[in-house]
Amino acid sequence: MIIGHRNNAPGKDTPKRKPLGRQTILSFGFILGIACLLSLLSVPVAQLYLSYRIGADSDELLNTYSMRLEQLPGLLTSLSHDFQFDCGVADQAKLDSVAYRNFVIKRISLSTNHGGECSSYRGSLEDMQLMPLLSKLSPQVSLWVSSETPDGTLLAAKWQGAQGQLTVYLEPLVSESLKNKYCQNCVLSVLTSVDNPTVAYWRGDSGLLNEQPLFRSLILDGLQVNTFIHPRLMAQYKAEFWLPLFLLGAAFAAISLSLYRVYRRRSVSLHALIERGLAKQEFVPYYQPIVDVSTNTLYGCEMLARWQRPGQAVVPPMEFIPYVEKSGQILPITEQLIEKAVGEMSKLNWQRTKQVISINVVPDQLESLEVMEKSLALLAHSEITPEQIAFEVTERKQFTNLTMASDVIEQLRRRGIDVKLDDAGTGYGGFSYIQQLNIRSLKIDKMFVDNIGTEELKLSLLDSIIAFGREAGMEMIAEGVETEQQSRYLASQGVYLQQGYYFGKPMIFKDFAYFCKGISSSPRGETLSACLA
DSSP, X not given: OOOOOOSOOTTOOOOOOOOOOHHHXXXXXXXXXXXXXXXXTHHHHHHHHHHHHXXXXXXXXXXXXXXXHHHHHHHHHHHHTTOOSSOOHHHHHHHHHHHHHOTTEEEEEEXXXXXXXXXXXXXXXXXXXXXXXXXXXXXXXXXXXXXXXXXXXXXXXXXXXXXXXXXXXXXXXXXXXXXXXXXXXXXXXEEEESSOTTSEEEBSOGGGGXXXXXXXXXXXXXXXXXXXXXXXXXXXXXXXXXXXXXXXXXXXXXXXXXXXXXXXXXXXXXXXXXXXXXXXXXXXXXXXXXXXXXXXXXXXXXXXXXXXXXXXXXXXXXXXXXXXXXXXXXXXXXXXXXXXXXXXXXXXXXXXXXXXXXXXXXXXXXXXXXXXXXXXXXXXTSSOOGGGEEEEXXXXXOOSOHHHHHHHHHHHHHTTOEEEEEXXXXXXXXXXXXXXXXXXXXXXXXXXXXXXXXXXXXXXXXHHHHHHHHHTTOEXXXXXXXXXXXXXXXXXXXXXXXXXXXXOOOBOHHHHHHHHHTSBOSTTOOBHHHHBO
């Protein structure tokens, strides 16, 4: 009975595993790199976390300690009334009683004016050398620090009166409470004077004094607490945060990479759709009228790009114009629109008027005479005169070769073709382009027109732009006019050429032709209805 057979008969190659692709290796490297980069933040994150946690744990204790330090002058003054300052039996009994009953006081000693000394501490007082920490906690009370011991130093308060001196050594409540909370001798709290940081009160591992303080807390005027931590505590929390940060970095990189791939696929897809649209002549010109309100005549129109996909609604320009400007597809789209517009305008006696058709271009087109020649060649077959053509260049995209652009614009001007600065005051060049490119016509952006009737700062900017244009003798066209108030205000400022929904929205040629029937076509009194073929 045949139990099984191997599928590697002679003459047949066994399947080979495909090697990892370059794209996969790069993606993996990117994810790993971002993950490692974010994991490097484990040290500062651990510092921030420990600062917050230890700070929160010590706040209440520090406030309690601060309150007790503030109460010291009153406590010592009250105790001084209970002593005769002769170090007799009564004074010694009182010293022992105070040290035993008051949990804040570790030991207490008394010095008389005659050189006598007594203490609740039975050891030698000569070993307890004191260094000044704060000279005046109150007029009669000062703070001192005892000489170092293996466990640290002690905080002492001195009361000086006419009868003698009273010295109280305090229990190290705050330091002892924190130093072993996270690990053995891991936290060191050091009380220092702001004015004299070399004198310090501390309890714990003196080796931590060589580290940088994790944080500082001011507890009284002139006193601060520096908190130090052991490197092993930092290493512990660094290790705890390393893996979550590494995984977070990997997740962030993976999500970013996925979004980038979606964007790339969409871009590639959009690019292909636009190429198909160009092949199928899907890009169509729309026309928005420009009116001279001083004579109620049609100055001309602006040709705008629209994408009419079969069986679908018109694609708004903001969904494809920014992309085609970057991809370079704006050039064939512009040529396609010009060719269609020339054909449509031939159905009107446009050449019998002085009306202007404005065509939008990008800086790249004005930086190449060859590109402009291709566009002009399309216009050469029509009866439209060069004086009836204007190119509008937006300043929202930066020029890269102003010298070449200036030469091209000058050659266009010699042929009678005007170049207008669109979206004036909103982009890169500001009004420097007007001087550098010798531009004589500007279009005032809608963002400034919208502020007519308000007290916005942009309204004063609008007035400044108009004043500049008037002073320079420039032709000015206001875009985005939507209300009668805006139209009247602009006219009162001498801006008679206006464009916007108040007069007419962008429309297909058929609707534009009907629009023209209702308005005078030129100062000669002809009407477009008479110019229709």
